[in-house]
Amino acid sequence: MPESVLEIDRISKRYGNVTALRDMTFSVRAGEMFGFVGSNGAGKTTTMRIALGVLAADSGEVRFDGAPLDLRMRRRIGYMPEERGLYPKMRAAQQLAYLGELHGMSRHGAREAADRWIDRLGLTERRDEEVQKLSLGNQQRVQLAAALVHEPDILVLDEPFSGLDPVAVDVMSQVLRDACDSGVPVVFSSHQLDLVQRLCDRVGIVRKGEMVANGTVEELRDSGPTTLLVDVPNAPADWAEGTAGVRKLGVESGRTRLELSDDADDQAVLAAAMATGPVREFARYRPALTELFRNAVTEESAA
Amino acid sequence: MTEAQHPSSTDPRALRSVWLVARRELDTRVRTRSFVIGTLVMIAIIAAYPLVMFFVGQGSTTSTVGFTGQATTMVRPVTAVSESLDVSIEDRLVDDPRAGKRMVRSGELDALVTGAPDAPELVVERDANEELRAALETVARQRALDAELARAGLDPGQVRASTSDVHVRVTSLQPVDPQQAQRLGLAMAAGFLLYFMLISSGQMVAQGVVEEKSSRVVELLLSTLRPSQLLAGKVLGIGLTGLLQFVLTAGAGLVAVSAAGVMTLPSTALAGTLGWALVWFLLGFFFYATIMAAAASLVSRQEDLQGVVTPVVMALIAPFLVGVTILPNNPDSTVGAILSLIPGFSPMLMPMRIALGVAPVWQIATSLVLIVVATLGLLWLGGRIYRNAVLRTGARVKITEALRAT
Numbered sequence: 001m002p003e004s005v006l007e008i009d010r011i012s013k014r015y016g017n018v019t020a021l022r023d024m025t026f027s028v029r030a031g032e033m034f035g036f037v038g039s040n041g042a043g044k045t046t047t048m049r050i051a052l053g054v055l056a057a058d059s060g061e062v063r064f065d066g067a068p069l070d071l072r073m074r075r076r077i078g079y080m081p082e083e084r085g086l087y088p089k090m091r092a093a094q095q096l097a098y099l100g101e102l103h104g105m106s107r108h109g110a111r112e113a114a115d116r117w118i119d120r121l122g123l124t125e126r127r128d129e130e131v132q133k134l135s136l137g138n139q140q141r142v143q144l145a146a147a148l149v150h151e152p153d154i155l156v157l158d159e160p161f162s163g164l165d166p167v168a169v170d171v172m173s174q175v176l177r178d179a180c181d182s183g184v185p186v187v188f189s190s191h192q193l194d195l196v197q198r199l200c201d202r203v204g205i206v207r208k209g210e211m212v213a214n215g216t217v218e219e220l221r222d223s224g225p226t227t228l229l230v231d232v233p234n235a236p237a238d239w240a241e242g243t244a245g246v247r248k249l250g251v252e253s254g255r256t257r258l259e260l261s262d263d264a265d266d267q268a269v270l271a272a273a274m275a276t277g278p279v280r281e282f283a284r285y286r287p288a289l290t291e292l293f294r295n296a297v298t299e300e301s302a303a
Numbered sequence: 304m305t306e307a308q309h310p311s312s313t314d315p316r317a318l319r320s321v322w323l324v325a326r327r328e329l330d331t332r333v334r335t336r337s338f339v340i341g342t343l344v345m346i347a348i349i350a351a352y353p354l355v356m357f358f359v360g361q362g363s364t365t366s367t368v369g370f371t372g373q374a375t376t377m378v379r380p381v382t383a384v385s386e387s388l389d390v391s392i393e394d395r396l397v398d399d400p401r402a403g404k405r406m407v408r409s410g411e412l413d414a415l416v417t418g419a420p421d422a423p424e425l426v427v428e429r430d431a432n433e434e435l436r437a438a439l440e441t442v443a444r445q446r447a448l449d450a451e452l453a454r455a456g457l458d459p460g461q462v463r464a465s466t467s468d469v470h471v472r473v474t475s476l477q478p479v480d481p482q483q484a485q486r487l488g489l490a491m492a493a494g495f496l497l498y499f500m501l502i503s504s505g506q507m508v509a510q511g512v513v514e515e516k517s518s519r520v521v522e523l524l525l526s527t528l529r530p531s532q533l534l535a536g537k538v539l540g541i542g543l544t545g546l547l548q549f550v551l552t553a554g555a556g557l558v559a560v561s562a563a564g565v566m567t568l569p570s571t572a573l574a575g576t577l578g579w580a581l582v583w584f585l586l587g588f589f590f591y592a593t594i595m596a597a598a599a600s601l602v603s604r605q606e607d608l609q610g611v612v613t614p615v616v617m618a619l620i621a622p623f624l625v626g627v628t629i630l631p632n633n634p635d636s637t638v639g640a641i642l643s644l645i646p647g648f649s650p651m652l653m654p655m656r657i658a659l660g661v662a663p664v665w666q667i668a669t670s671l672v673l674i675v676v677a678t679l680g681l682l683w684l685g686g687r688i689y690r691n692a693v694l695r696t697g698a699r700v701k702i703t704e705a706l707r708a709t
Contacts, residue, residue, distance in 0.1 A: 052526040085519030102527040
C-alpha cells in the first residue's frame with residue numbers, strides 16, 4: 001500500500017468581511033482516523049466542502065498522494081454531507097447504484113456494491129423502498145452506504161454520528177474502523193468528544209477558522225504544563241509552596257492540584273509531599289478531550 | 304468554482320457523468336404516474352382534434368331539407384343549384400306543411416320548403432343556411448324569369464343556352480391556396496402542441512432543480528461532478544423525456560389524421576410541419592429550460608417555486624396567444640412575421656408560420672440563428688446563476704447576488 005496522505009495545506013476562505021478559514025492546515029495518513037472538533041461555525045464544514053471541491057478556496061491547496069486533488073480524484077472520496085440528502089422518491093438500492101456510477105463505477109459493479117452495502121447495513125428488506133418511506137434510522141444507513149458504495153480511497157464525513165441511536169453509533173464506528181484498517185484516511189467532524197477520543201488516532205481542534213490544536217489524543221492530553229494531583233492527608237495547606245516552579249491550582253476533594261513549570265522537578269514535589277507524612281496518591285493529571293476542547297476554545301476567546 | 308481553482312484540469316468522464324444524470328432523469332420520469340397520465344391526455348386531445356374537424360365538417364356540408372305541396376316540384380333544381388354552392392341536400396317529401404314544421408322544430412329536418420314554386424317559403428328553426436336560401440332564390444327567380452320570357456314570346460330554353468356561355472374570367476393576383484384551412488388547422492395543432500410541451504417540460508426542469516436543492520442531495524452530487532455537468536444532464540434527460548412525449552403525441556395525431564381522412568395536403572406538408580415542430584420544440588426547450596433551471600436554483604423549497612417560475616410561464620403564454628389570435632385571420636401579418644424572428648416568440652410562431660406556408664427561407668434561417676445565439680448566451684448566464692445559487696439553501700437568492708458571486 002503506497003503512503004496515501006490527504007493534506008489540507010493553508011486553506012483560506014472569506015465570505016465578504018467574514019473570515020471562514022485562515023491557513024487551515026492538517027494531514028491525514030492512510031489508515032488514520034482524524035477527528036475534527038470545534039464549536040458551530042468554526043469552519044469544519046467549510047473545510048470539508050473545500051476538500052470535496054463543492055466549494056472553492058480563496059487560497060491554499062488540498063493534496064492527495066502529493067498531487068492536488070482534481071475532480072477525478074475527488075470521485076474517489078466518500079462524502080457524507082452535514083445536511084444529509086438523497087432523492088426522496090428513489091428506491092434505496094437504485095439510488096446507491098446511481099451514486100456508485102457517478103463515482104466512476106461500472107453499471108454492473110455499482111449494482112453489486114449497492115446490494116453488498118444494503119446487506120451489510122441490514123437494509124435487505126428495504127432495498128426496493130423509496131428512501132422517503134424509510135425510518136429516519138434506515139435513511140441514515142442509506143446515507144452512510146452512499147458514502148461507501150464506491151469503495152472510496154478517502155472518507156470525509158461531516159457529523160456522521162449526529163442523530164444516531166446507540167446501536168447505529170456502534171455500526172457507524174465499526175464501519176469507519178474497518179475502512180480505516182483497510183488503509184483509508186478517514187476524517188470526520190463531531191460534537192461527541194468522548195466518541196472522538198475513543199475512535200480517533202488524531203484530533204484537530206478548530207476555532208474561528210483556525211486549527212488551534214492538532215495531534216494524537218495522547219499528545220494533546222500531554223500537552224500544556226504538567227499537572228499533578230497529590231493526595232497528602234496530613235500536609236499543611238502550604239506544603240508545596242516552597243518547591244521551585246510549582247504553582248498550586250487548588251484542592252479538589254482532598255487532592256491538591258499543582259501546575260509545574262517546564263524546568264520543575266516532579267521528584268522534588270514527591271519528596272516534599274512525603275516529608276509531610278503519608279502520600280495516598282501521586283498522579284499526573286491528563287485532561288479528557290472535552291476539557292482540552294473547552295480550554296482551547298475559551299483560552300482563545302480570552303486572548 | 305473548481306474550474307477556476309484548477310483551470311488545467313479536464314474531466315475525461317464529463318460526458319459519462321452528463322449521460323448518467325440524463326439517464327436517471329429519463330428513467331425515473333417515464334415511470335411516474337404524472338408522465339403516463341399527461342401523455343395519455345395529450346394523445347387524446349391531439350387525436351380528437353382531426354376527428355372533431357371531420358365531424359364538424361360533415362355536419363356543415365349536408366342538410367336535410369323537406370319539401371311539401373307545390374314546392375315538391377323544386378326538389379331537383381334546388382338540389383342541383385345547392386351542389387354548385389357546395390351544399391349537399393338530402394331531400395325528404397313531407398305530406399303537409401304542419402307536419403313539416405313539427406319536424407323542423409324537432410330537429411328531424413334542417414329546413415322545410417313550402418309554398419308556390421315562384422314564391423317559396425323557407426321554414427327553419429332559427430337561422431336559415433345562406434347557401435340554401437340563395438339556391439332557393441335562384442330557382443324561384445329562374446321560374447319567374449322563364450314565365451316572363453314565355454310571355455314575351457321567347458323560348459326560355461334557348462335564352463338559357465345562349466346566356467350560359469357568358470362567364471367571368473378570374474385573374475388572381477396572388478395564387479389561391481385551396482388548402483389554406485387545412486394548413487391553418489395544422490398550424491394551430493402545432494402551436495398547441497408546442498405550447499403545452501414547452502410549458503410542461505419547462506416545469507419539469509424547474510421542479511427537478513428544486514427537488515435536488517430541497518432534498519440537499521445536490522451537495523452529494525456536486526462532490527462527483529461539476530454544476531455544469533449536472534445541469535446539462537438534467538436538461539438533456541428531461542429534454543429526452545419531452546421528446547418521447549412529443550413523438551408519441553405527434554404520432555397519435557398523425558394516425559388520427561390519416562384515419563379520419565381529413566387531410567388532402569400532400570404527406571410531405573404534414574411531415575414537414577411535424578419535422579419543424581420537432582426542431583422548434585428542441586430549440587424552444589433548451590431556451591426555456593435554461594431559464595427555468597436558473598430561476599429554480601434561486602429557491603430552496605417547492606413552495607417558493609411558483610414565484611420564480613410564473614414569469615417564465617408568462618413569457619410562454621404570450622407567443623401562444625399572439626399565434627392563435629393573429630395568425631388565423633392574418634397569416635401574412637407583419638407583426639407575426641417580426642415576432643416570429645425573436646427568440647422566445649420564435650419557438651411557437653415560426654413553426655406555425657411554416658405550417659401556414661408563409662415563412663420565407665431567409666426568415667426561417669434568421670430565426671434559427673437568433674435562437675441558437677440567444678440560447679448559448681442564456682446557457683452561459685443561466686449556468687453561472689445555477690452554479691452560484693444551487694448550494695445556497697434557505698432564503699431565496701437574489702439574482703444579482705447569484706450573478707456576482709464567484
